[in-house]
Amino acid sequence: MSEPLNQTGPIVVYGATGYTGKLIAAELAGSGLDFQLAGRNRQKLEDLAAHLAVDVPLHAVSVDDEKGLRKLLDGAAAVIACAGPFYLHGEPVLAAAVGTGTHYLDTTGEQPFMKLALDYYGPLAEKAGSAVIPGMGFDYVPGDIIAALTAEGMGPLDAVRLAYSTNFQMTRGTMLSALEMIKGGDLQYKEGELVPASQSVSRGKFDFREQGVKQMTRYPAGEHLTVPRHVDTSNVET
Numbered sequence: 001m002s003e004p005l006n007q008t009g010p011i012v013v014y015g016a017t018g019y020t021g022k023l024i025a026a027e028l029a030g031s032g033l034d035f036q037l038a039g040r041n042r043q044k045l046e047d048l049a050a051h052l053a054v055d056v057p058l059h060a061v062s063v064d065d066e067k068g069l070r071k072l073l074d075g076a077a078a079v080i081a082c083a084g085p086f087y088l089h090g091e092p093v094l095a096a097a098v099g100t101g102t103h104y105l106d107t108t109g110e111q112p113f114m115k116l117a118l119d120y121y122g123p124l125a126e127k128a129g130s131a132v133i134p135g136m137g138f139d140y141v142p143g144d145i146i147a148a149l150t151a152e153g154m155g156p157l158d159a160v161r162l163a164y165s166t167n168f169q170m171t172r173g174t175m176l177s178a179l180e181m182i183k184g185g186d187l188q189y190k191e192g193e194l195v196p197a198s199q200s201v202s203r204g205k206f207d208f209r210e211q212g213v214k215q216m217t218r219y220p221a222g223e224h225l226t227v228p229r230h231v232d233t234s235n236v237e238t
Helices: 020-027 043-054 066-073 092-099 111-128 140-149 172-181 223-229
Strands: 011-014 036-037 058-060 078-081 105-106 189-190 193-196 203-208 212-219
Touching: 011 066, 011 193, 020 043, 036 043, 043 058, 066 092, 066 223, 078 092, 092 105, 092 111, 105 111, 111 223, 140 223, 189 223
Parallel strands: 011 036, 011 078, 036 058, 078 105
Antiparallel strands: 189 193, 203 212
16 A cells, blocks of 8 residues: 555545445545545444444535535545535535635536536635546546547647447436436537537447447537646547
């Protein structure tokens, strides 16, 4: 195990008893880092701590409790927000993190919430010396990183096309988020700017070479927001 990083406070996992929250809590349990578990249900938090065999502070705080959230995050090094759907439950935790100068990461896949986090709360966090990083999950971190690595040194690009080949199965929270996303109002990065998506969801194909041509679902993903921030491209296709 590598040496633990120096911390100025604990890492708080909010929504720790959900599917993704449990995975993150398990990783932290073996990391040697200082962390705390938080969510809306005290009994579920106690059950999770017992399952992980960890003795860490547990905090039952509702997303409706603004003062409670600020108290929870005051002095924390970072919060990892896992309580979705984020269009319903995400903003209070994000606002509390920015208000307390706490680094913020979340696992959202919801494009409108990512835009809110980056465009509105991001500048506020920067003034406070903290970071706001939404969408830190399977979607859309791999695509964002691969786009940056692939495009490095290539100069301006006409388009970046991203596709995932996976046997991905949605959790309940992800399904709820997906239902909200297909209602419309999504954006795509086209000809150098964010514009309303022509279609929220459509079908297509992608050639993965060794894996062959696969049927795909096209949708305006988070990379339309994140990739143009550090890759010089006129278009993003997902």
